Structures are given as C-alpha cells and as structure tokens.
Amino acid sequence: MARIIGGIGTSHVPTIGVAYDKGRQEDPVWAPLFEGYKPVARWLAEKQPDVLLFFYNDHATTLFFDLYPTFALGVGARFPVADEGAGLRGLPDIRGDVDFQAHIGEALVNEEFDLAFFQNKPIDHGIASPLPLLWPHEPDWPGTVVPIAINVLQYPLPTARRCYRLGQAVRRAVESYPEDLSVVVVGTGGLSHQIHGERTGFNNTEWDLEFLELLRDDPERLTRLSHADYVRLGGAESVEQIMWLAMRGALGPQLDEVHRNYYLMTTTAMTVVTYEERVAGDLAAPMREQEVA
Amino acid sequence: MFTQNPQTLGMPEGTYVFDLRTCNRRLAFNRFFWNMIRPEAREAFWQDEEAAMASAGLDDEEKALVRARDWLGIVQSGVNFFVLEKWARVVRKTNLEVYAIMRGESLEEFMQTRAVPHAR
Numbered sequence: 450m451a452r453i454i455g456g457i458g459t460s461h462v463p464t465i466g467v468a469y470d471k472g473r474q475e476d477p478v479w480a481p482l483f484e485g486y487k488p489v490a491r492w493l494a495e496k497q498p499d500v501l502l503f504f505y506n507d508h509a510t511t512l513f514f515d516l517y518p519t520f521a522l523g524v525g526a527r528f529p530v531a532d533e534g535a536g537l538r539g540l541p542d543i544r545g546d547v548d549f550q551a552h553i554g555e556a557l558v559n560e561e562f563d564l565a566f567f568q569n570k571p572i573d574h575g576i577a578s579p580l581p582l583l584w585p586h587e588p589d590w591p592g593t594v595v596p597i598a599i600n601v602l603q604y605p606l607p608t609a610r611r612c613y614r615l616g617q618a619v620r621r622a623v624e625s626y627p628e629d630l631s632v633v634v635v636g637t638g639g640l641s642h643q644i645h646g647e648r649t650g651f652n653n654t655e656w657d658l659e660f661l662e663l664l665r666d667d668p669e670r671l672t673r674l675s676h677a678d679y680v681r682l683g684g685a686e687s688v689e690q691i692m693w694l695a696m697r698g699a700l701g702p703q704l705d706e707v708h709r710n711y712y713l714m715t716t717t718a719m720t721v722v723t724y725e726e727r728v729a730g731d732l733a734a735p736m737r738e739q740e741v742a
Numbered sequence: 743m744f745t746q747n748p749q750t751l752g753m754p755e756g757t758y759v760f761d762l763r764t765c766n767r768r769l770a771f772n773r774f775f776w777n778m779i780r781p782e783a784r785e786a787f788w789q790d791e792e793a794a795m796a797s798a799g800l801d802d803e804e805k806a807l808v809r810a811r812d813w814l815g816i817v818q819s820g821v822n823f824f825v826l827e828k829w830a831r832v833v834r835k836t837n838l839e840v841y842a843i844m845r846g847e848s849l850e851e852f853m854q855t856r857a858v859p860h861a862r
Contacts, residue, residue, distance in 0.1 A: 463827075464837065478861045508824035513776050514765050534778045534828035602822055604761040605747055644837065645823040647814070648756030649844045650855060676749040685757045686823075714858045716841060 451549070451626035453634055454496055456700045456724040457489060457583070458664070458693045461505065461637040462717045463533070463574040469581055470538055482719055485710025486582040489723050492708065493583055498633040500549065501583070502595040502619065504612070504695035505575035505637040508533070509602060511567060518565035519607050520615065522557070523572065523596035524550045531571035541586050543572055546593040549626060553595055556622035562615055564597075572596060575637055579721070583635075601638065601689050609679070610672040612691040616698020623699070636696030638689025641682075642717035650716055651684040657711065657718050660690060665704050665724070668697045686717075703727040760822045768820035774798040775825035778832050787832055814844045838862070 465482065468474075474483040510531045512518065527542040557564055576596060584590050597619070600606055607615075616634070623632050640660065643651040660683070663671050671694055679688045708723040750759050758764075765772065774795070777783040787794045795805045807815045811833065816826060830840050842852035853859045 478858055508827075509772075509776055509822060510779055510824075510828075514769060514772055514822070532779050532781070534784070534831035536781075602760060602824060603765055604750055604759055606749070608749065643757070644841060645817050645844065646756045646758050647845060648754060649841045650852065675751070677752040680757060681752065681754050714861050715838060715853075715856045 451500075451623045451628060451630040451632055453620060453623055453699055453726075454498060454631045455492075455633050455726065456696050456704075457633060457635045458639075458696060458720065458722045458724075459489075459579040459583070459635065459637050460639060460717060460719040460721065461575050461578040461689075462719055463578055465582070465719065466538065466574055466578040467535075478714065481712045482710075482714065483582065485712060486579075486721055488708045488710075489721055490583055490585075492723055493633065496631070496633070497591075499592050499630040500546065500595060500632045501580075501592060501635050502553075502597070502623070502632050502699075503576050503635045503637060504597050504599055504616070504692040505635075506601045506689060506692060507575055507598045508573050510573035511570045511598070514603055517600060517603050518598070519600045520562060521565040521567050521598040522550065522554050523570065523598070524554065524566055524568050528594070528596065529571040530577045531573040533573055538577065540577065540581060541589050543576065543580070543596075544590050544593045545595070546630075549593070549628070549630065550595050552626050553597075553619065553622045556625055557615075557618055560618045560621070562618055567598075579635075579637060582721075595632075597695075599692050599695065601686075601691065604676070606676055606688065607691070608672075608676075609674055609691045609694055612695040613668060613672045613698040616695040616700075619695070620699045634696045634699040636693035638692050639683070639687050640690065640711075640718040640720045641684050641687045641713075643680075643684030644686055644716060646685070648685065652713055652716070652718055653683055654711075654713060654718065656682045657720065661706075661709070661720075661722060664693060664697050665706055668694060700724060701726040758817055758820075760820070764820040765822075768804075770799045771804045771816075771819065772821055772825050774800060774804075775821060775829045778825075778828040784832050813840050814846075817844065836862075 473479045640657040641652045704724045842849045
C-alpha cells in the first residue's frame with residue numbers, strides 16, 4: 450500500500466529559481482535561503498520517497514484564463530519546465546508515474562472532487578522554483594511528481610476549507626493504491642507577500658509565525674478564514690497559503706515540525722517547513738515539548 | 743446585477759481582485775501578456791510593438807497603457823500580475839523594479855523599506 454511519510458511547506462518565489470540557476474547559493478544575500486533548504490534535502494535523501502505530491506498553483510503559464518480550472522491534476526511521464534518569458538532553465542523534465550497519477554485522479558473524482566486533467570503541458574515555478582532545492586536533478590530526478598494545481602489567481606478561488614478537504618481526500622487516495630510507494634506531500638506558495646497594486650510590499654511576520662503554529666496544531670481554525678482574511682493578514686498573494694492547508698489535510702492529526710527556515714529578504718517571506726507525523730506511543734515528541742516548557 | 747462574493751468581502755485598499763468579471767472585460771489584454779511565454783511573441787513585440795498590440799486586438803486605452811509602461815495602470819485596468827510579469831522579462835524589468843514603480847517609488851527608495859536593502 451502507498452503511504453504518506455511526511456509533508457513539506459515551501460515558498461515558490463520565481464527568483465529562487467533565478468538565483469539557483471545563476472549559482473548564487475553562497476552569495477551572502479541568498480545563503481540564508483539556500484542553507485535553509487539543505488536540511489530538507491538531507492531529510493528527503495534519508496527518507497527516499499518515491500513520490501512528491503505537490504499542491505501548487507500555475508501562474509497562468511500552463512493554463513490561460515480562457516479555461517482556468519479550480520483543481521487540475523497533471524498526468525504524464527514527463528513535464529517540461531516552462532518558459533515563463535525569460536527562456537528555458539536547463540532543468541531535466543519533471544518525471545511522473547502515470548498509473549499513480551491516474552489512480553489519484555480516479556479516487557478523487559469518485560470522492561466528488563471533480564478535477565480537471567492536463568497532459569503534455571509544461572509546469573512553471575509553482576513546482577520548479579523549489580524542486581531543485583529539495584531533490585537533486587543530475588543526471589535525473591530521483592522520483593516522480595504528482596502535480597495538483599489549485600486556482601489561486603482568478604476569483605472565485607476554492608475556499609480554505611475545500612483545500613483542506615482535498616488534502617484529506619488525497620490521503621485516502623494514496624492509501625488506496627496497492628503498490629508500496631512512499632509519498633511526501635508538498636504545499637507551495639506564501640508566506641506573507643503582496644506583489645500588485647499600491648499595497649505591494651506588504652508583509653506580516655507576526656501573522657506568518659501564527660499561521661505556522663495554527664497549521665501544525667489547529668488547522669481547522671485556518672479553514673474558517675475567508676480569502677479576504679488571508680489577503681488582509683498576509684497580503685494579496687499570500688492567499689496561496691490555502692495550498693499549505695491542502696498539504697496539511699493530507700497529514701495526520703498530530704505533527705512534529707522537524708525543520709523550519711524563515712527568510713524575509715525583500716518582498717516574500719520565503720519559508721520552508723518539514724513535518725513528520727507523530728505516531729501513537731512516540732515518547733520523543735512530548736519530551737521535546739517539555740524541554741521547551 | 744452585481745453580487746458580492748462573500749469570500750472577497752473586506753479586501754484592503756491598494757488590492758485589485760482579479761475575478762471573472764474583470765477577466766471577461768480584459769481577456770484579450772491578459773492574453774497579450776500571457777503570449778510572452780512564446781519566443782515568437784517576444785520577437786514580434788521587439789520587432790514592432792504597435793503591430794503586436796494591433797494583432798492582439800488591444801483597444802486604444804490598453805495600447806496607451808503599454809506605450810506608457812504604466813504598470814500600476816495596467817493592473818488597475820484588470821490585468822493579473824502573473825501574466826504581467828512575463829512581459830516584464832520581455833522589456834527587461836525585474837520584479838523588484840516593477841514593485842517599486844507600482845508603489846510610486848524609485849528602486850532605491852523601495853529597497854530601503856526592505857529587510858535586506860542591498861539584495862537584488
């Protein structure tokens with residue numbers, strides 16, 4: 450049976466990809482970001498998941514507004530990394546497992562999540578910005594990706610609660626697959642940022658940290674916020690954080706946050722967090738809490 | 743008759759909700775910027791801006807916004823930032839430069855408001 454072995458929340462700022470491609474990993478300005486991903490890459494190298502299942506958004510690259518789906522699952526053995534106006538990036542195609550993607554699609558539709566499906570399309574920075582910081586890509590990626598695109602661009606967006614429930618359904622879909630695949634669920638976007646209009650440049654670190662606490666310990670509260678609440682608290686484009694809620698929905702009730710990096714350099718609070726599920730009888734986690742108290 | 747989506751009730755000032763009505767009004771304008779993901783569209787724009795705008799079916803107001811490089815005006819007219827940033831690459835503007843312009847600041851002024859002012 451396939452199973453979920455953990456979760457990752459990560460920003461998907463396009464300039465992370467630009468800095469990566471230009472080799473600015475050691476640049477003092479960028480090092481706090483790239484250093485912060487190293488423990489996550491090590492965690493993935495140690496856990497060796499077969500699949501990264503992404504809840505991400507397309508930035509009107511793969512899909513245009515003449516037909517813009519609320520939820521869309523990509524099916525394919527290969528997805529090229531998209532040209533978003535500045536040319537191609539030189540990353541290998543993202544790999545996919547068609548049987549697993551198709552199973553996830555069938556299970557979700559049978560649970561009344563009526564997804565759209567895309568094939569033979571490139572994927573943009575919603576996945577391609579963080580992916581090379583998580584997984585090595587030479588000579589090729591070590592595993593496959595399930596891309597689930599969520600509309601966070603054109604209102605009406607799916608509600609925070611709907612995204613959380615999508616994650617819960619994805620967990621059931623994963624666990625109903627007979628092959629022994631190990632899966633890490635990833636939610637991308639955020640945290641606080643606004644990059645359009647006169648309010649451009651808005652950030653709210655206090656809210657970002659509260660969001661991370663609530664996401665880990667009380668995600669139901671986050672499902673009750675409206676899109677306008679997210680925009681007011683974290684800036685217009687921070688509404689992307691509903692994709693972190695989808696990731697959270699796919700994880701168990703009690704989580705340990707095993708790594709966190711938060712770096713607000715210019716306009717986006719660039720954040721990466723790794724979660725492991727706390728299993729019953731695990732004494733290590735409560736002891737860690739005691740130490741803090 | 744306009745009806746209010748309860749999810750977008752109470753949006754802060756200086757924020758422009760890109761919804762179905764906006765998109766419907768400005769679909770051709772959004773498509774013009776979206777097309778910049780294709781090398782041939784970028785080439786056509788560099789060759790002849792006016793011809794590129796005409797063949798995309800932009801109206802006079804939209805053409806004037808492009809000629810003026812009026813980034814905030816383009817957003818206010820109903821263009822989604824994520825198609826606009828594709829065009830920013832074509833006219834060789836970084837996102838940070840576009841952010842500063844939308845705030846009515848120079849890049850230097852804007853960067854002074856940031857946590858790492860010398861970041862680029």
